[in-house]
Amino acid sequence: MDPAYSKEDDAFRAEVRAFVEANLPPDLAQRGRYDFHPHRDDQAAWTRILADKGWSVPHWPAAYGGPGWNGVQRFIFEDEMRRAYAPTADRIGSELVAPVVYTFGSEEQRQAYLPGIRLGQTFWAQGFSEPGAGSDLSSLRTRAVRDGDHFVVNGQKTWTTEGHHADMIFLLVRTDPNVKPQAGISSLVVDLKTPGITRRPIWTLDEGLTVNEFFFDDVRVPVENLIGQAGQGWTHAKFLLGNERTNSAEVPHTRRDIAQLREIARIERKNGRPLIEDPIFRAKLARIEIDTKSLEIAVLRALTSEGHGSASVASLVKVRGSELRQRVADLAVDALGDRGIAVNVDPHAEYSMVGQADGAGPTPGHGIGIAAKAMFRRATTIYGGANEIQRTLIAKTVLEL
């Protein structure tokens, strides 16, 4: 039993684990082991199963279909999902867009958008970053010009996570070019089937497809798709990125990756012994486990809002959490030895980085996707507000420098 959790927490964890073991289809879990390019069908199927149980939108208030869990329970739920290699939810929809919709949107908008997210029927993308507006988001240039009952949108969005699965996109657009940058931004939700929208995939260094570019060319969007008031977009973005930041410590992911790394290290051998008995490897693993446990406690402190020093932790845990995700992924490739660099002959085939040696076939199952993860993890210190932005935030808001 872990002293960080109460008896009630342990009972809750057992309940979630039992449900997952009884209800998660094995083929979904198998694909989930390569977790970062999930199939939409898998995500939808699992979300539906969770929705029937009332668990598909853990972060939402009960009034909109959430289970009414506290922060620690949400963390445990996420931990159990990752532990079981369950498909991820459409996190853009459930964790980023939905809170903006139920916090700032109209009753009509809540009814229009929330059920589809909760039931896994509508998938969302976020249209924030642009080629010229990354960390400096307020300089975004995609325009929305009012024309009768519509906005006419022109511009380009990039780094659109899972945009190739999405039905809808949550856009930050410039509705007023004549005020200071932050004040001229509005939030607009757009059906991706609207004429004038073009998507281009961005292949990343893991030879996988996660992010996309979207081009908007005279796209006509009904005015009722504006969230809140015109000019409130920056407020929504800060609110939304704040949610993303707390979540992007991604401790459950790292804990799962550590468990997977331990499996690998029990199978791989070095000097005739299981790698997990090698003192140098053990020291590296131990340090990662220590740092992950400290981070987990820091996150739990943040989640119990009255916890000591909680207000200051969001950026801190984002920085440390994103770095840890990289460290564990890199050590997993190290654990495979030199076969960790072998990849499939066909780039862009699904799971191309399966780990092949000398064309002799893929490495045993425990090597699949490991190199790809290490490659893609370079993004963790960039997305969700680059770590350099986070450090500046810590310095300015907490240390008041």
Next chain:
Amino acid sequence: MDFNYTAEQDALRDSVKRFVEREYDWEKRFAIIRSAQGVAPDHWSAFAELGWLGAGLAEDAGGFGGSAVENALIAEELGRGLVTEPFAAHVLATQLLSAIGTDEALALLTELVMAEKRIAPALQEPNGRGDWRIVETHANPPESPPRLTGTKSLVDCAIYADSFMVSARNGKDTNLYLVNANETGVNLHPYRTLDNRHVCDIHLNNAPAQLLATGKHADQAIALAVDHAIVTLCGEALGIMDTALWTTRDYLKVRKQFGTAIGNFQILQHRMADMMIEVEMTRSALFHALGAMDGNDAARAAAVSAAKVQASTGGLFVGQQAIQLHGGIGVTEELNISHHYRRLFVIARQLGDADLHLARFAQATDRVKKADAD
């Protein structure tokens, strides 16, 4: 886990804070560390009167109903003032006696809590590299009383102690003994450590001793008491780190170069952010260890060693960067920040360095995982 302090704990913290502010300003501390014994003559009895010496002990162990949380909290505040009194050694001594639990041990414990007596725990040895489990000092049991021969090193509180609590081998067992300071065959060699503590090597040459605990009973007492002492050190490290962080922050706001406060430079801001991350991770690791103190041995050892690894490496990082960000003034003896570093440097090596605790964490984690699997 409940991350909040009780009203009693807040009051205890305030009481230590007030003492440090009153008795441990920079000049007073400098006079103390330059004195013969490196501690103020009346402070320890004040600690007893203020209730700090029994604050971390359960009532049935002669204390005031607290736990390791109280000890860590007291140490954190003492750390802010770089107080030289050997509080962690007191925790080690009292937890040893409490875990031994005999009437005789509990009677000694009461005297320690009242500051009527001082007992220096003497576990470490020159060949142990900080590992208290390596014991070469041995007993000659057929004699009565038993006699001990060997060397104990880096013993805190020894120069003014009435007696020492010594670990020594008796065949395969490691036992715990009480040795009076003024016995024949007991020779003290005092020296200072980098943080201005006055410690001793204790040479035992057929010194008469009194048996306190044997075998597994002694092993368990030592394991538990050392973990209590380590979390106390981690609490102290946290207080020092946090103070070094905010002292440096204040300096960055007033020190001007190139026409501006140097705290406006982003590279220094980011360094400060990294220091703060280490402070917060140390705080979290400490919370976790404190929560594990009442758990099973393996889980406790893993959590305590994790905290010690984090406090050691994090403490060094924060101490080093605090000096770096102060610039030239940071390397002077006159500035307190260099003393923060010296204490953190020592804590990183007390009761096992980061390498020792990394290995101990890995071993303990194996035991936890095996128990979970069974």
